[in-house]
Amino acid sequence: MLRGDITKAIRNAVMHELAEVGYGRLSIEAVARRAGVGKTAVYRRWSNKLEMVLEIVSGVAERSVPMPDTGSFATDLQLVTFIVSKALQHRIASQIIPDLMAEAARNPKIAETLQRALRTHQLAVGEKIVGQAVERGELPAGTDPDIAVDLMLGPLYWRLAVARTPIDDDYLEKLAAAVLRALGAKA
Amino acid sequence: MLRGDITKAIRNAVMHELAEVGYGRLSIEAVARRAGVGKTAVYRRWSNKLEMVLEIVSGVAERSVPMPDTGSFATDLQLVTFIVSKALQHRIASQIIPDLMAEAARNPKIAETLQRALRTHQLAVGEKIVGQAVERGELPAGTDPDIAVDLMLGPLYWRLAVARTPIDDDYLEKLAAAVLRALGAKA
Missing domain, CATH: 1.10.10.60 (Homeodomain-like)
Known part of the structure; x- marks a missing residue:
């Protein structure tokens, strides 16, 4: 090889x-x-198991939230929610994520690395798509990318990884529309 | 005793x-x-460990989301987000939740019981406070309580239990305002 x-x-x-x-x-x-x-x-x-797992999982976690740039905030949002919902429903992700969260609750090093990987990348995505939308006049100036990211990912994570309640395309559409209203997007 | x-x-x-x-x-x-x-x-x-843990944790999970009835949807919403954010930041909850989620990913019986406990109670809360708000004319007729619950709890769970990023009162206020807009609440 x-x-x-x-x-x-x-x-x-x-x-x-x-x-x-x-x-x-x-x-x-x-x-x-x-x-x-x-x-x-x-x-x-990798020098040990912890380092190996953290590096590999962080990489996958980052790739699972894409950096969309479709020219429209509504479409960027649809793309993010669609891809994240697919990633969270993936058989491997739905086994690995809860397991690592449990490890993180007991191991500060795992917690810190996972949170940095999740938060840094997602905030970067949020800042980029929200920033572009503000520039294009689709979102009000001063829109908080932090809240925007939590509103996009939170409901999906909650529903798919915690409550494990199935969703359909209708749900994704309603959610995206709700987030647009929440952020005061212009139609 | x-x-x-x-x-x-x-x-x-x-x-x-x-x-x-x-x-x-x-x-x-x-x-x-x-x-x-x-x-x-x-x-x-209780006849065994699984039954004991599920019964006790389901009870605590139900009590952690209160059934508010303040006469105003905005105030009900503030109350729910405040209490849920406190519950999720509790030291014991932040250890127990990820651990049980990991068990649930491997044990369908745990998964089913937890999800039923979470989902049934929360949907009841959502249906009640959204239903009352629709009756009072604060929310549009036909508001989906399912999405309302996901928008209230998802961002908090995501941020506190997964990304473990601290929040302050300012964040809670912004989140509640965003949810009001998302649901098309009348000011």
Whole structure:
């Protein structure tokens, strides 16, 4: 395998092991076995399990919220809610997220890394799409990107990852419309 | 101890043990010891650990979202967001919730009970306060209580239990105002 392919195989193996056995019982041995590589290939990349998991999961978490730039705030919003709702309904995500949240509640290092990864990237997305919308005159000047992000992601997370109540396209449409009104968007 | 006091002592012990060691490592022995009662006192009330934890946590989860009836939708909303934000910031809740969510992701029985407890009670709260607001002419007829609940609780849960980003009164005020606009409330 090429070096990049090995890294990719290890990343995939980590995500699958996390979903199957959880962080607590995940072992470097099992990851290496599943990836079809030696343990040294893992240790060459990450010095321990915590570092490995945090780096890989943070990366996936960042990629799961895209940076849309469709030229319209309403469409950017639709795109974000659609993609986030798909990501949260993904079988692997729905196993891994609650498990890491539980670890984070007991391990400040995990908590800090996850929160930084989540918050930094999402605020960047919020600032960009809200900032562009303000410039285009679609949102009032001074719109708070922080609240905007919480209103976009909170209901989806709450409903899909916590209450685990299914949603349909109608729900996503209503939610996007509610967020537009909440932010005082011009129609 | 009176029978009611014993039940209360066991309930408290379960919440503290859940926060300290988590569901996986919680034992009936440790609960009885902490409550200062015999194991039989526990088994007289619940037939096993799962049943005990679910019944106790569901009860606390229900009580944590109050059924406000202040005569004004804006004030009901402020009350709900204030109390939920306090509950989610409580040290014990912030340990127990992620842990049970992780168990729920692996155990359909836990998932089902938690979700029913969360969803049923919250929808009842949503239907009541939204229904009253529609009757008073504060919200448009046909306002969806489902979306209203998700907009009230989602951002708080997301921010406090997931991103673990602190909030202040200013944030709560902005959020309540955003939800009022989202639902098309009359000022």
